[in-house]
Amino acid sequence: MHTGCGITRRDAGQAKSFVPLRGADDSFLWVGKPQALAYIPKSAAFQPFSSFSSPSDLPLSHVKSWYQIVVAVPSEALEKASNVLFEAGSTGLEEVSSQDGTGRLIAYFVGSNQRAVLHEVRSGLPEARINASQVELEDWSAAWRDRFEPVWPTDRLVVCAPWHDVSAPADGYRVVIEPRTAFGTGGHATTRLALQALEGVVRPEDRVLDVGTGSGILAIAARKMGAQEVTAIDTDPLAVQNVIENAALNGVDGIQAEARSLELEDRGYRVAVANIISSILRPMLGRLHSATEPGAVVIFGGLLSRERESFASSLEAGGFKVVDVLQEAEWIGFTTSKS
Template identity: 35%
Template sequence: MSRRTYLECHIPLQGFDPDVLSGLLYLYGCMGILEAGEEWVVYFPEAFTPEHIQVLLGVLRRVNPDFHPEQCQVQKQPYRDWNAEWRKYFRPFQPVEGIWIRPPWERLPAGASGVELIIDPQMGFGTGHHESTRLMIQALKKYPPRDLKVLDVGTGSGILAILARKLGARQVIAVDIDRDALKNARENLVLNGVDGVELRNGSLQVVPERQFDRILANIHREVLLELLPGFMQRLQPEGWLIISGILKQDRDLVLPAYQQAGLHLIEELSANEWLALIWARQQIQGVQN
């Protein structure tokens, strides 16, 4: 991927909840945002195709009927070091009680205890700040994958794969279609001294293995629906599927599809406008589907 230029997109703010808008933009691969009065100037990798941008603009249209994609100007701009921007503001924090995330140049506060994740922020591949990532972390902490085989789809920085391993997963396979994300994930594995995590470039087609005990996917709603058959092929009969990247308003688009696939909803987690859904192939006693 070229680092010499970016795609710059101007998005009018009228009718948007800023938190929802920023969450969607980063979920779809935004590298940085500049606030410019009544609009945001949003940067994407040069490798993004016009089709990718159009999919995002279509999602924004569904979220905000007052938004008109034709108002957006998209053009190439010179490279800006967003990693340097991130480093100015990234400090140790707890996305969930007992789970600490810090960059490699910071130390944890005195007296901090719990699981430590060291994440070098590279182009927003996943630092734990976004609500959907926090919800995935919350789900992993509540239901730790001890001695289980885990698949992490869309691993980004590798944050969930690393956490799964630190929480006792026996084996983790983590995939991402973005080679730069995998490079960042590999660096973060080294920073955390974690083994037992295998990184692969691609989507489910690079995972011929079956019988996963847990599948993790923090990706946008369209991909969650597209990959559902592949999830079912790879999930063992007693396995669980934990997904996020879903807006509350899209809940009724995702639930029926996953229920029709034969999954049972174990728990629903929420933070602001975002959801995480925990599914099992078998009905769990005492849980209503």
């Protein structure tokens, strides 16, 4: 089952320094079905977003090489080409658009039978220009460590890696994240929006629920903002390991990290945050409603600005009153009050 999505797009001429599988800006290659193409930001900017499916689908942290097929087709054939590539087993797709009416798709394959894949792509796209190659990344972790810069999502908060020599802002706090496969280094707008929203609402003594915790960045920040305890859950067990590691790096206790989704037994939270994606958040609204106290603050992230009205209607129908909407680029986050 796929629990999130994202696809990388970039315009022709943009830097080609993209590291497949995991980018320092929290991009992941998309893993899943082509329906998720619906989530491609239309701006066609390099603005990926995803989360990932079950770890068995994604042994990404161990991947040091991949098979890459570049397909050039007329723009109107891009959707068909992407379907063929996904059908052939691509774990990620990157689109490079150009002005001359042709489009290029770069498809990544991990651990696939390369001859069979190439044969399938050639048969499915007989008119396309196709190039295939094996890409080795000699030092993958070093490559993306180099791209991880400290970020200051608010005046009071800096997020950095353990090797960064950065101090906390005056009267503020520092969150240290060891970048691994889990999402959440502060490099993505959705994380920054959630951190900004949290800073405005967390009070001492709060019990906070972080659904889709990823690296644990929001949970750790909430503790540093004064929350008494945080339940941090994620369907990805690798994320939970990363939360535990990051909590220790930050000298923070009081975070209960669990590999699971939201359950009916979750109750009594004064603050909840869920930075995931609308297709996952919508079915979760009922459980978030029952997990939180009357008047609780519930923060929703991972939403595109074009989803603003439709998601606001879902929130209202689900018993959440919108009290604030934060935006960065095409991403928005809702702060709501449980009615």
